[in-house]
Each structure stands twice: as C-alpha cells, then as structure tokens.
Amino acid sequence: MPAPISQSIVFIYTDDLPRAATFFREVMELDFVVDQGSCHIFRLTAESYLGVCHLPDRPQGKVGVTISLVSDDVDGWHDFLVAKGVDCVRPPAASAEFGVYSTLFLSPDGYRIEIQRFADQDWNERRID
Helix, strand or coil, X not given: CCCCCCCEEEEXXXXXXXXXXXXXXXXXXXXXXXXXXXXXXXXXXXXXXXXXXXXCCCCCCCCCCEEEEECCCHHHHHHHHHHCCCEEEEEEEEECCCCEEEEEEECCCCCEEEEEEECCCCHHHCCCC
C-alpha cells in the first residue's frame, strides 16, 4: 500500500480570477498560499486547501458542487458572512437526516458554500469497513 494521503486540495473554476480570489481572501479571510498565475490556492486547514482557477479548458457548470467546510461555530460564520453581504441561501438549521447543523451561502461564481458542524463530534475518527 502506498503512503497515506497527507493533504487535500479541491479545485473550482471561475471566469473572473481577481473577483473570486478577492472573495476567498478578503471576504472569507482565507490565507492565500500559492499563486500559480491562473490558479490561486487558499488554506482551509493545516492540511486542506481550496484552489481557484481560470483555465480555458476547465470543466463547466456548478450544479451539484458544494464546498463543505466544518466548523464548531456555524452561527459565527453565518453572522460573519451575512455582515459582509454574502448571499445566504439557508440560515443555520439542524438536519436530523444528515446529523449536521449548517448554513449555506453562494460564492460570486455560484458555488454553494456550506458551513457545518456534525452532531457526532468524532465523525472523522471512524473507519467504515
């Protein structure tokens, strides 16, 4: 078996890289860590990142794409993003079906950004065989 995966980067695409980069850097206040010219990479956690790219041959469409970020402070994130004028799709609410408490926003490019907290705080410690 190869070495375990140690980091992750999720890439999304935009027609306006300066606008998208401003949203993630200045509105969401994520750390901008790598400038590859047509792709900017932002730190989400110590080992996870979000890449935002403007590429001519990129995949098109946003239907079904949700960037889910996990935080113990869903209400705080909701208030923070609403105060900055980010389009809120759903205020904080519990979902018994999924066992989460979450809120949902839209990025300037139409990507759904969900901030959620799991009811089971040890959700990421499990391994389902």
